[in-house]
Amino acid sequence: MDAIIEVIPAADLQKPEFYINRDASLLEFNRRVLAQARNEDVPLLERLNYLCISCSNLDEFYEVRVASVIQMAAIDPKVTGSDGLTPGEQLELISVKAHELVTEQYQVLNEILIPKLQTQNINFIRRKDWSETQLKWLQNYFNEEVLPILTPVGLDSAHPFPRILNKSLNFIISLTGKDAFGRNSGRAILQAPRALPRIVQLPAEETQSGRYDFVFLSSIIHAFVDQLFNGMTIKGCYQFRVTRNSDFFVDDDAIDDLLLAVEGELAMRNYGDEVRLEIDANCPDETVAFLLARFDMTRQHLFLVDGPVNLNRLQEIIRLVDRPDVKFVPFKQSVPAQFARNKDMFAAIRRQDILLHHPFDSFAPVVEFLRQAAASPEVLAIKQTLYRTGADSPIVNALIKAARAGKEVTVVIELRARFDEKANIDLAAKLQEAAVHVVYGVVGYKTHAKMCLVLRREGKELVNYVHLGTGNYHPKTTQLYTDYGLFTCDKELGEDVRKVFAQLTSLGKVTKLNKLLQSPFTLHSGLLDKIEREIAFAQKGKAAKIVIKVNAVVEEILIQSLYRASQAGVEVKLIVRGICSLRPGIPGASENIEVRSIIGRFLEHERIYAFLNGGNQEIYASSADVMNRNMFRRVEVFFPIGSKKLQNRILRDLELYLTDNTEAWLMQPDGHYRRANRIEDQNPVQAQIQLLNELQS
Structure with a gap:
C-alpha cells in the first residue's frame, strides 16, 4: 500500500x-x-x-x-x-x-x-x-x-x-x-x-x-x-x-x-x-x-x-x-543538411523551419543568413538585437555591408551587458558611422532577447525571415556554449518579432502577440498558465509532465507553482546548470520534482520549456531563465517550436540529458549535489559527447 x-x-x-x-x-x-x-x-x-x-x-x-x-x-x-x-x-x-x-x-x-x-x-x-x-x-x-x-x-x-x-x-x-x-x-x-x-x-x-x-x-x-x-x-x-x-x-x-x-x-x-x-x-x-x-x-x-x-x-x-x-580532442561543427543542399538560405527556410543546436551545429549559417541578406536586392530591411558579439564580429560586418548597400538596418544594442559595456559602446559608434540606426533598448530594462528579422520582397508579398535564439550572436561562444537557434518564415512569428522591434525603437505600447510571450509583459503569467494547465490535466487523472532546462531557477512565484504541480502529481524535471532555489524531494511539496545539473566540456546555456499538454506537446525556447530579472526587468522573448520534427529532436536531446549518468549531478533536498550514480551493467550516457558524435557522423 x-x-x-x-x-x-x-x-x-x-x-x-x-x-x-x-x-x-x-x-x-x-x-x-x-x-x-x-x-x-x-x-x-x-x-x-x-x-x-x-x-x-x-x-x-x-x-x-x-x-x-x-x-x-x-x-x-x-x-x-x-x-x-x-x-x-x-x-x-x-x-x-x-x-x-x-x-x-x-x-x-x-x-x-x-x-x-x-x-x-x-x-x-x-x-x-x-x-x-x-x-x-x-x-x-x-x-x-x-x-x-x-x-x-x-x-x-x-x-x-x-x-x-x-x-x-x-x-x-x-x-x-x-x-x-x-x-x-x-x-x-x-x-x-x-x-x-x-x-x-x-x-x-x-x-x-x-x-x-x-x-x-x-x-x-x-x-x-x-x-x-x-x-x-x-x-x-x-x-x-x-x-x-x-x-x-x-x-x-x-x-x-x-x-x-x-x-x-x-x-x-x-x-x-x-x-x-x-x-x-x-x-x-x-x-x-x-x-x-x-x-x-x-x-x-x-x-x-x-x-x-x-x-x-x-x-x-x-x-x-x-x-x-x-587537451580536448578538436571537433568540427556540422552544418544542417537543409543548408548543405540549398545554398540559398531563404529558399531553404521557405521549405521548412530549421533548428541549430550549438556548438554541435555551426554558427556559420547565421552569419551566412545575414551576408545573403546584405547582398540580396530583394531585402529591404534588417533588424537585429545585440547583447554580446565579440571583437571583429562577422555579424557586425554583415550589418555594415547591408547598410552601405542601402538597406534599412536597425540594431538594438544593450549597453549594460555586464563586463561588455565598453565593447558595446565602441560597437554602437562603429555601426552609426556606417549609417545603421542604433538604439539602446529601453531605459530600466535590459534587452536580452536574441532576435534577427530580415524583411524581403518576394513578388507582391513582403516576407519576414526570422532567426530566434537562446544565446548571443557571438561566433566564439557558440563553440563553447550549448544553445538553440531557430530559422523560420512563419507569418505569425515574423509579425510578432516585427512588433517587438517596433516597440523597442518607438517606445509605443505593447500590442497583442500571436505566438510569442514577452517579458516584462506576458512571459511570467504565460508560464504560470502553462504550469496550471499541467496541474489541471493531472487532477483529471491524465498524464502531465514539465521539463525545463535553464541556467537558473530563482523566481519565487514560479517555484511555488512548480511545487503545486508536484503536489498534483505532475512529473517535473528540471535541468538547471547553476542556481536553483527550489528544493526537490520534499514529501508533500516536491517529491515529484527532480533537479539535475550537467557539467561537461561545454557550458550548458540553452533555455527550453516543454509541456506535455495532454499529449499535444508544446515546446518553447527562450533567452530567459526562471529569474526575477528575466521575468520583470528584461526584454525577453519566449518562442514556440512548431515543427513536430524539431519538437521530437529537442525532446530527444532533453531525454539524453535526463538519462546522463556521467556528467550529471543530482540535487538533494538540502541544496547539495551528488554525482549521478551509474547502475551496474548500465551503459554510460554522456549527453554532450553523444550529441557531438552524432552530429559529426
Missing part, C-alpha cells in the same frame, strides 16, 4: 525552509565546476582550465553578488529574501562557503594539478629551484622587461597609499634602513602593471627538450625586488589583490543619455568599494591587519592563499603548451 503523503498548504509553500539561498546555490555550482579539475577522465590541461573557470566565476560573484548584498546590508539590514536570511546572515553564509571553496581550489592546484603537470614535463619553477642559467636569464628579463615599468611607492605623508585597481596584482613590501632622502616609512606598495604577463615561459635553450618551464611574475618580482630599494633592506614582500564592486548603478529616472551615463560608470568600475582581499598566506599578521584597516574590511572578506593571488591567469598555460594529448 502506498504511503500517504500529506499535501503542504499553498500558504506554507512561501515559508523560508522551501527555498535555498541563491548565493549559496551559486557557490555550489562553482564546486561542481571545480570537481571537474579533480576528474581524471578530463584531459590534464582542461582540468587546469576548470580550476581557472571556478576562480573567474568567484571573482564575478564577489564583484556583483557579494557587492550587492553588502550594499543591502547597509541600506536595509533587516530585509529578508524568500530564504528568510537577512543580508548579514547571507554574508556569513557566503563567507563560510567561499572560504571552503578557495581552500579547495589551492589544494587542487598544489596537491593534484602541479604534481600531475610535472609528470607531463609542464613545470612551474620555484625560486629555490632556479638553475644558475635560469637565474641569469630571469635577471636579464627583469632588468629589460619588468624593472623599467615598475613604480614602487614608499608610504609616507607625501606618498599616500595608492589607489589599487580592481583585481590587480600588488605587493606590500616591508623595509628597514633609509632611502637617499633619509626617509624610512617601513612599507612600500608595488603595483604590477597589467601589461606584464603573469606567467613567463623560459626559452627553449634554458629547458630540456620536450619540457615546458614557467615562472610566475610574482616570483620574478620577489627575487629581484631589492633592486628597487637601493640602500634599504627587504624584510618581506607579499602579494595581495583587492576585488571591488563592479556592478553598475544607473539612475533610470535621472539620465538623459544612457550612453553617457554608462560611459561615466565605466570610468569608475576599477575603483568601486572593496568587497574582498586576497593576501599571500605567509604575510605577517601585522601586515595583514594594516591592509585590512587600509581597505576598511573585516576578516570575513579576507582570504589568505597558498599560491598566486589570481589563479585565473593560469589559463595562459593552455595557450602556451602545444600538447594536443592533454
